[in-house]
Amino acid sequence: MIPWSNGSDCMNLPNLKEAGKRTKQKIQFIEEDYTLDDSLKELGMGKKYYVKTYGCQMNVHDSENIKALLEAMSFEEADNFEEADFILLNTCAIRENAHNKMFGFLGRVKHLKETKPHIITAICGCMAQEETVALALMKKYPWVDLVFGTHNIHRLPYLLEKSMANREQEIEVFSKEGEVIENIPVKRDSKYKAWVNIMYGCDKFCTYCIVPYTRGKQRSRKMEFILKEIEDLVQKGYQEVTLLGQNVNAYGKDLENPTTMGELLEQVAKTGIPRIRFMTSHPWDFDDHMIEVISKYENIMPYVHLPLQSGSNRILKLMGRRYTKEKYLELVSKLKEKIPSLALTTDIIVGFPGETEEDFRETLEVVKKCEYDSAFTFIFSPREGTPAAKMEDHIPLEEKNQRLYRLNDLVNEYANKKNQEYLGKVVKVLIEGPSEKGNLMGYTETMKLVNVDGKEDLIGKIVDVEITDVKTWSLDGKAI
Numbered sequence: 366m367i368p369w370s371n372g373s374d375c376m377n378l379p380n381l382k383e384a385g386k387r388t389k390q391k392i393q394f395i396e397e398d399y400t401l402d403d404s405l406k407e408l409g410m411g412k413k414y415y416v417k418t419y420g421c422q423m424n425v426h427d428s429e430n431i432k433a434l435l436e437a438m439s440f441e442e443a444d445n446f447e448e449a450d451f452i453l454l455n456t457c458a459i460r461e462n463a464h465n466k467m468f469g470f471l472g473r474v475k476h477l478k479e480t481k482p483h484i485i486t487a488i489c490g491c492m493a494q495e496e497t498v499a500l501a502l503m504k505k506y507p508w509v510d511l512v513f514g515t516h517n518i519h520r521l522p523y524l525l526e527k528s529m530a531n532r533e534q535e536i537e538v539f540s541k542e543g544e545v546i547e548n549i550p551v552k553r554d555s556k557y558k559a560w561v562n563i564m565y566g567c568d569k570f571c572t573y574c575i576v577p578y579t580r581g582k583q584r585s586r587k588m589e590f591i592l593k594e595i596e597d598l599v600q601k602g603y604q605e606v607t608l609l610g611q612n613v614n615a616y617g618k619d620l621e622n623p624t625t626m627g628e629l630l631e632q633v634a635k636t637g638i639p640r641i642r643f644m645t646s647h648p649w650d651f652d653d654h655m656i657e658v659i660s661k662y663e664n665i666m667p668y669v670h671l672p673l674q675s676g677s678n679r680i681l682k683l684m685g686r687r688y689t690k691e692k693y694l695e696l697v698s699k700l701k702e703k704i705p706s707l708a709l710t711t712d713i714i715v716g717f718p719g720e721t722e723e724d725f726r727e728t729l730e731v732v733k734k735c736e737y738d739s740a741f742t743f744i745f746s747p748r749e750g751t752p753a754a755k756m757e758d759h760i761p762l763e764e765k766n767q768r769l770y771r772l773n774d775l776v777n778e779y780a781n782k783k784n785q786e787y788l789g790k791v792v793k794v795l796i797e798g799p800s801e802k803g804n805l806m807g808y809t810e811t812m813k814l815v816n817v818d819g820k821e822d823l824i825g826k827i828v829d830v831e832i833t834d835v836k837t838w839s840l841d842g843k844a845i
């Protein structure tokens with residue numbers, strides 16, 4: 366039996382309690398080549414698909430797998446959802462507004478389906494893993510044909526075949542710790558930079574976060590498979606890889622022969638890929654060896670995304686973050702000292718239950734000390750089933766909004782200050798394609814977006830660019 370064809374005939378609905386369980390059960394590695402039954406290979410012939418992706422890079426990369434699976438079934442990619450026969454929404458559950466966006470788009474799909482009833486509609490990703498969402502889809506959106514989760518993307522061809530044959534709503538979402546499945550085909554969005562998963566899931570259980578429930582237990586890929594994938598990308602001429610995981614610094618701790626992120630980074634650096642990035646880091650697992658390796662290899666980019674979440678020790682404790690403001694600042698000093706050209710970005714949540722003005726000011730103080738290159742800032746959004754959702758929250762929304770504005774003002778001030786340092790400098794930019802302004806665009810080693818004056822034949826190359834103008838969120842320059 367091909368492991369990915371192996372489903373069950375009954376509905377599999379998500380269960381939050383199950384999803385939050387962690388047992389000592391061994392992780393299963395499925396390492397054989399991915400094959401499709403012949404009957405599936407032509408199922409999409411003459412049909413078009415449209416995949417809409419919400420959320421993080423992990424989802425973006427999952428969609429690259431999904432697209433490859435659909436093309437293996439002979440579907441072709443549509444330019445827009447109106448011309449598609451199969452519409453799939455790959456969803457995000459991290460905050461409430463991700464929910465709202467997806468239900469908004471679903472409304473437009475419903476409208477389209479009224480005129481084109483043959484369209485098959487599917488929902489996958491993190492929202493599908495939520496019990497309440499799956500139930501709502503069952504009760505209120507019976508016209509959604511297929512719902513599947515983050516653990517069974519590889520089963521899409523089989524699920525789709527079923528949906529096309531019987532047109533009854535099919536829900537297959539597993540709430541399990543998860544396995545590691547190698548060799549799912551991939552259709553990469555870029556020819557120059559690639560996402561590479563190094564691990565799945567998360568066991569940190571920060572009290573506000575839904576990810577440990579939607580993505581399962583932390584499971585690292587074996588290093589040999591990661592390196593093989595990157596060596597293959599080098600062969601194909603790729604210039605950059607981003608190593609992806611919810612908490613990449615914990616890479617390898619769960620393997621039967623444990624290893625570390627520092628070790629992995631060193632081996633990836635030796636493949637000769639010109640640029641290596643990694644995200645997301647958790648301050649807890651950022652060890653000295655990793656810092657040493659980043660500073661040692663020129664092809665590991667001097668860019669670290671290090672979520673702070675809060676600068677108040679009291680709130681950090683309530684968040685279950687396992688570090689103090691002092692430890693965080695100590696790590697940042699060490700990083701800045703050992704990697705002089707470092708660019709540092711972060712994530713911050715305001716309005717966590719019980720956050721006082723004093724707590725919030727402590728966050729502002731840490732922002733001043735760290736001088737971030739930029740920050741993603743959010744208002745706390747209660748996620749059903751997480752411990753923080755049950756905490757008493759007396760802060761009025763207006764106050765939360767005010768804190769977000771104040772924080773953003775400060776973040777922008779430093780973003781602008783950091784960018785000013787680039788004026789007149791020559792930096793290396795990987796040119797990714799045309800920019801919206803009609804020039805070219807690309808990113809510096811430190812992840813700054815640059816609009817570049819230059820010829821199209823530079824696309825896909827790392828070139829020297831002189832910075833001629835500076836804005837808060839981007840730089841302008843000319844290729845030299």
Ligand code: 5AD
Pocket residue numbers: 459460573574575672674712713714743744745746747748
């Ligand atoms: N509310 C607001 N922000 C959240 N994040 C994660 N969960 C929540 C939540 N419930 C933010 C964190 C994380 C980023 C990806 O999203 O800052 O680092």
Ligand code: SF4
Pocket residue numbers: 567568569570571574575576577611612647
């Ligand atoms: Fe969520 Fe990141 Fe915390 Fe894991 S480490 S629970 S993904 S915020």
